[in-house]
Amino acid sequence: MTIVPQITTGDRLTSIAPRECLNAGLEPLADFAARVKEVEATLETLEHVAGDAAARSVARVRHELAEFEPAITFLGQVKAGKTTLVNALAGWSDLLPADVNPWTSVVTSLHLLPGAHRKEVGARFQLMKEDEWDRLLNKGGRLGELAQRADAEGELAKIREQIEALREKSRRRLGKKFELLLGQEHEYGYFDKNLLERYICLGDDFLDEDAPEEEEHQGRFADITRAADLYLHCQTMPMQMCLRDTPGVNDTFLMREQVTINAVRESRICVVVLSAHQALTSVDMGLIRLISNLHSRDVVIFVNRIDELRDPAQQVPEIEQSIRDTLAKHNGPQDAEIIFGSGYWANKVLSESLDEMSKASSDALVNWAQRELVDSKLDLTPAEMVWHLSGLPKLNRAIADQIVTTLGNPKLRKIASAAVTIASGLQAANIVRIEGESADTSVSFNQVAGEFDDLAARHIKALQDQLTTVTGAYHDRADRAHANFVERATHSLIEHLERNGDHEVWEYDPTGLRVLLKSAYSVYSSRAQTAANTCYKAAVIDIAELLYKSFGNAIEGIQLSIPEAPDPPAPVMLAQTIVLDFNDGWWVSWWRRTRGYKAFAQRFYGMISAETADFMAQFKTIPPQDFNAQMEAVLKGLLDQCHDLLFEIGSSRGNKEHLQSLLLNGEERDRREVIDSLLETLQVHVARSSEEALAI
Structure with missing residues (x-):
């Protein structure tokens, strides 16, 4: 259901960029x-000169290229300034x-559209569904489920109390419309500050309990908004x-964890935003697991x-080494590019308020400039210099390079290869048309x-x-890994109890x-790609x-390209929190209340089995389901x-009379x-995209 609420337009968003x-x-x-524009123009011409059957193929290819929208997901710490x-x-x-500051789990997608004149073109907000509220209220999210399995009723009660307060706050704001709004999508032909503040109080921290009551227009739907899409022209x-x-x-309730994991699953390129003050500290295990x-x-x-x-020139190398050490320790992407900068400096340039920069920030800027601009021959204005020091040009370049190499070149190669097949097929159709009635028509086109x-059905099957077969082997391997893990963990628990008793908290x-x-998934995805490529070739x-x-020598010029199996999605679901990730008061509380070696082992086994059952089911099912479908x-x-x-070539058989009129x-x-x-x-274009792919 789509509703367009009537609201008063406030001050328009401004930008001096x-x-x-x-x-x-x-x-x-x-x-x-x-290059994309050149291919688009070529496809448009090709569709114009193609016959009806081939034109349908060209239209599909043009649509796929037009829908190409690289997505870059920003994830990271609270207060990092995303x-x-x-x-x-x-x-x-x-x-x-x-x-x-928010308390809701909102993913905000900015769809940037090329355009000479900056203007907003619309917004869409998806509101939470009733079953999502029920899940939060009755179980308190996944952390509530864990607490319930461990009989941690005190913690579960706190979670339920906080969620009840959140729901009651939303009910007071929305009144009788609360239940009606759940599950809706609201669409607008514009957006402004008032509108955004109604739906997404999206910042970098949690809601302060002592904060004054928001104005009437602020946060009205924020507690029940689950996703926001904004569309705007970007010059x-x-x-x-x-x-x-x-x-x-x-996030305390893990409400955001699943939201972030889902967002990463839908995007090949991720920018991990860290704060220079707390770059990958021990509290960031969820983020480290995701990376x-x-x-x-x-x-x-x-x-x-x-x-x-205080001294970025001196501190930045130390922070970078610390990040790389942490990634190496946790098997993270050690070769990932690390860029240092300041969104604060960049936004001072955009708002033309460099003179309003704080003294501490100005001192840090001068300090960083002495390192970054040493021996620089760049002729920069003050605004350009600050923009350069903010790290935004480096980040732009890193994102642009990844879009082109990771997503763009493969997409353009696929599109151009498909178009080559269509165009060469049209050439073959011309040859069949020229041969006219001399072509071999002993086999009817219906038979062909x-x-x-039959061929298509056979290869799909x-x-x-x-x-x-490959997925079944993956399931077996994952199940063996799971059973082995629970067995080893239980054995470790028993050894701990025999050595230390139950007064010392056990960690695993x-x-x-x-x-x-991850190893099981890697083997599966590699075998699946190999199987797919073999089937494509066959x-x-x-x-x-x-x-x-069916058509003899006339089709010798057709260039049928063998498609490539897509790259497998990253197994980001592995980052999902499980009970053994907790080493805080919640886990200790469960441990303290459990007495007796036998009780420990039995309840541990039951809790780990219950907790990992859903985790295992999702990991075994969703990634291969998505990848197999692709x-x-x-x-x-x-x-x-x-x-x-086939129909384009077949329609050209024996059309000698029409051919003669065309030739005239x-x-x-x-x-x-x-x-x-x-x-x-x-x-x-096929050759260039292929060469650049090989150069990566």
């Missing part, structure tokens, strides 16, 4: 966007409210992209708030089409069977389980044989494209010249 600053670092993206940084990257210092962005701002990961399950090529680490350091349908690191499961060979049998979609896309190609006015000759030119252009 120096273009020469905001463009810095985006050069690779601008170059890639130019929102301030996202505002700076969007070139809009007051876009998202960074001075209002400096060469192509569309999405910046996804997530809440902090170290450890990402590939180095997919992660950029931005250490923010260096403006608050029937054979193709073959891929499904292969993936079912669940990293081993995650390592075993399908293309069979299709080529069918075309040759690989199957690639095969179906190939078959759909070849189906249209030169239309067919012009058409063939256009197709030849398009094919040459597309082949250049």
